[in-house]
Amino acid sequence: MRVNYTAGGNAAAVQTAELADKAQSSVETSVVTQAIPTIAHWIETSKQVLDDAAEMKSLLDGILQGGLLDMVDKEVYKTLTTAGNFTAFAAVSGETAGDSVAKIAADIAIRGGTDIAVAMNPADYLAMTTKKASTSGTYLGMPENLASIVSAVAAVPAGKLLAFARPSGAAWAERLGVTLITGLRDTQLTRNALTLLAECRGTTLVRDPGHVSFGNLTATAAATAAAPVTK
Numbered sequence: 001m002r003v004n005y006t007a008g009g010n011a012a013a014v015q016t017a018e019l020a021d022k023a024q025s026s027v028e029t030s031v032v033t034q035a036i037p038t039i040a041h042w043i044e045t046s047k048q049v050l051d052d053a054a055e056m057k058s059l060l061d062g063i064l065q066g067g068l069l070d071m072v073d074k075e076v077y078k079t080l081t082t083a084g085n086f087t088a089f090a091a092v093s094g095e096t097a098g099d100s101v102a103k104i105a106a107d108i109a110i111r112g113g114t115d116i117a118v119a120m121n122p123a124d125y126l127a128m129t130t131k132k133a134s135t136s137g138t139y140l141g142m143p144e145n146l147a148s149i150v151s152a153v154a155a156v157p158a159g160k161l162l163a164f165a166r167p168s169g170a171a172w173a174e175r176l177g178v179t180l181i182t183g184l185r186d187t188q189l190t191r192n193a194l195t196l197l198a199e200c201r202g203t204t205l206v207r208d209p210g211h212v213s214f215g216n217l218t219a220t221a222a223a224t225a226a227a228p229v230t231k
Contacts, residue, residue, distance in 0.1 A: 003027055003028075003029050003207075004027060004028065004207075004208055005025065005026070005027055005028075006026045006027065006028045009025050009026040009027060009028075010025055011023035011024060011025045011026075012025065032206075034203055034205070035203070036173070036175055036201055036202065036203045037075070037201070037202075037203065038176075038199060038200075038201045039068060039071050039072060039075070039199065039200050039201070039202075040068070040197065040198065040199030040200070041064065041067060041068065041197075041198060041199075042064075042195050042196060042197040042198070043060065043064065043195070043196050044188070044193050044194070044195055044196075045060060045193065045194055045195075045196055046192065046193060046194075047192045047193060047194050048192060050194065057182075057196070060196055061180045061196065061198070064180065064196060064197075064198035065178055065180065065198055067198070068178055068198045068199070068200060069178070070154065070155070072172075072200070072202070073153055073154070073155035074155045075203075075204065076155070076170075076172065076204045077119075077153075077155040077156060077162065079170075079203070079204035079206065080162060080164060080170055080204060080206065080212055080214065081162065081214050084209065085206040085209050085212060086162075086206075086209055086212040086213060086214040087107075087111075087209055087210050087212065087213050087214075088213075088214065088215055089103075089104050089107065089161060089163075089213040089214060089215030089216075090215055090216075090219075091103075091161075091215065091216050091217060091218050091219045092219060093219040094219070095218070095219070096128075096131070096218070097120075097124060097127065097128040097131075097217050097218055098128055098131070098140070098141075098142055098143050099143070100161055100216075100217050100218060101118055101120070101128070101142060101143070101146070101150055101161065101217075102142075102143040102146055104118060104161055104163045104213050104215070105118055105146055105148035105163055107213055108163055108164070108165050108169065108210075108211055108212075108213055111210045111211060112168075112210075112211070113164075113165030113168055113169055113208075113210075113211040114165055114168070115165060115166045116148035116149070116163055116164070116165050116166075117148060117149050117151065117163065117164060117165075117166060118146075118148050118149070118150045118151070118161070118162070118163040119150075119151050119152075119153040119155075119156050119161075119162045119163070120150070120151075120152065120153070120156055120160070120161055120162075120217060121152070121153070121154070121156045121157060121158040121159070121160065122152035122153070122154060123158050124158055124159070124217055125150070125151075125152035126152070128141075128142060129141050129142060148163065159216060159217050159218070160214070160215070160216065160217060161213075161214070161215060161216065161217045162212075162213070162214050163212070163213045163214075164211060164212040164213070165208075165211040165212075167207065168207055168208055168211045169206070169207060169208055169209075169210075169211025169212045170204060170205060170206050170207065170211075170212055171204075171205050171207065172202055172203075172204060172205075173202055173203050173204070173205045174200070174201075174202040175201040175202055176199070176200050176201035176202070177200060178198065178199075178200045179198070179199055179200065180196070180197070180198050181196075181197040181198075181199075182194055182195070182196055182197075183195050183197065
């Protein structure tokens with residue numbers, strides 16, 4: 001169920017006179033049907049190897065867990081960038097990547113979002129944070145005083161920028177946290193083999209598309225060509 005204010009439905013008043021009726025706000029709801037997938041994978045390993053190498057099981061569990069979380073990131077990105085789940089962000093010609101990061105967070109804040117997360121590709125994040133002034137060679141880095149957390153996320157393609165307020169814009173609905181299981185299947189008992197399984201269940205909930213923003217990190221060539229030229 002998606003719930004939000006109707007147009008102009010937030011009637012909260014700064015002050016209400018003594019004995020006066022308090023303002024009534026209005027909200028609207030819409031039903032959103034969404035499947036909750038199971039994300040899982042497993043590997044087979046030798047029982048003898050696990051017995052002989054003390055840290056081998058924790059190492060393999062870590063690899064399985066990391067792969068699982070990578071897929072969770074991809075599912076979150078896929079959901080948040082599906083049409084209808086976000087408000088389009090438009091970079092402006094001449095602005096830097098740092099400008100866009102600050103602007104996309106500000107756009108969501110203007111629409112009432114707080115606790116904003118901004119995700120960008122690791123290569124773009126590196127380029128932005130290591131950018132230097134052409135004259136002094138001083139690192140410019142990210143703009144200061146951003147009201148957001150900026151993260152490098154491999155699931156975000158290069159050149160794209162994704163931001164959302166938590167949890168008013170989007171949230172991860174967890175039904176089963178990351179679970180690591182060791183067990184037997186088929187003929188593993190007689191072969192001295194084991195199955196290492198990692199799985200989780202959950203889905204991304206988009207509560208307010210106005211608090212989710214997605215677009216290009218910098219202005220595209222087409223947008224730049226279309227921009228008016230001033231002399």
